[in-house]
Amino acid sequence: MAALQERPVGFFTDTSICIGCKACEVACKEWNQLEGNAPHFTADSFDNTGQLDAQNWRHVQFIEKIPDNKGTIGTPIAGGQAWLMMSDVCKHCQQASCLEVCPTNAIVRTEFDTVFIQQDVCNGCRDCIAACPYGVIGFNEKTGTVHKCTMCYDRLQNGLQPACAKACPTESIKFGYLDDLHAAADTRLATLQKQGFAQAQLYGRDTSAYGGLNAFFLLMDKPETFGLPNAANATLPSRNNVPGYLGGAVTAVLGLLAGVLAFRSSRMSGEQR
């Protein structure tokens, strides 16, 4: 692959063609040398990964949909059981909550418009974990820092596509320049809608969630089903700065008054030591 231009790149993850093979998870772990967590039984369908964290930068979700036999599942197999499979990942948000709160500036936007955590700067305060609305970032006890998908920044710098996109056998994960991916997603959505998939929708393609997501999705159900906040719930941490400080300031004034009322009496009555 020729060297990448310094233009916004991203992932378009088309969940309608994901087969749940987890090749993306494996490729990610191999390239990024992630040890993985100790195996455990999640009792959650075919999911034994559990969640995105410091060791899992791709996570294939298996959502079992039991339809009501009225065809409302929105797939041709209504009446049977359906899986919704989705390879979840850091969204590389345009307005990134993690980047917003990081006090050390460890989290930066790269020349490819992706969101990257500089391991030599992060001090492991974990503020970004509380901020990320998608539960993406995890803390690694060994490094004492936090980790998430880098969109294979090292590969991008060398003109290679991210390992997950390279490994995905169905091209459910597509990597490319963002404007090209937007065009591909619009075409795919139109095709699905023409075929009668009423629930098919793009998530993160427009600016309604965090100003747009560089890693955006084609979903076959509403965003909440996949653990994604809908547009109304896609809120930035900084929304609470002004009300939070204002509430504190009003309380400080009331606290001052409460204290002055208590101590003023003594000066007025002229008590002496």
Added chain:
Amino acid sequence: MPEHFAVAPNWEWWILAYFFFGGIAGGTYAIGTLIRLFGAPADQGAARTAFLVSFIALIPCPIFLSVDLGQPVRFWHMLVDTSAGGPSFKYWSPMSVGSWALLLFGVFSFVSFLGALGQSGTSALSGVGRWLAGAAGAAWSVIGSGLGFFIAGYTGVLLAVSNEGVWSDAGWVLGGMFLASALSGSAALLLLLWRGRHDAQAGTVTRLEIADRNFVILEAILILLFLASVAAAGTIGKLLGALLVLWLLVLIGLAAPFTARGARMGAPAVASPLLALLGVLALRALVIFGGQL
């Protein structure tokens, strides 16, 4: 109704300890200043105690915060931007602002501590004591109190500026609630230290008690507003269950100052402020742990 998919940052005991000690450091400094500016000459001993306690409570704070970091030796990355160079300051990130405020408040608290020592008879520091007793000292204490208020309350804003359930649901009230509870806890601590003193004027103790009860009323109102906010957001369930024990401690802590009115010596004089302080700790534990369930 807001839906939250954020995961827990695992802020636990060190952070709880910081929130508690930071609250006491800020709260006692502010009360010391109030007494200094509005109290009678007879109350000034309590003001000196307040300034001494403020700095002593502040000393462990940076230690707690650093130990909680995954990379404690990189604590200074909070203040210096090691990737772009220059200072690291983001006014929209309470953790960033709080780091600078803690540093600045440390300077004010330390000088006031030295001044209080000077005023209490440490002759080498009597110059600082005299300076702080003058008009410039009053200005110093007022600015220090502003920072003290900030340290006592910003921890609530820090939690609110996130996408966690409970914390971000009560965004406008958490900072104020922590501030009010820091004031009530600080007044309780001063009562604990001051009640039994042979040189304490009855008037001073009474006024501290009145201040304590005023602060508790403010705190109780804010706790109710907090509960209303999380109930409206549908996340109040996280604060129930096993955490009901902590609520009990909060309630006892709120009631304590009203039960030991006028007690000068003996069990009530000691138990009441201790219970109040335990309530302050329990309130912070409730919010910190409840938000991460």
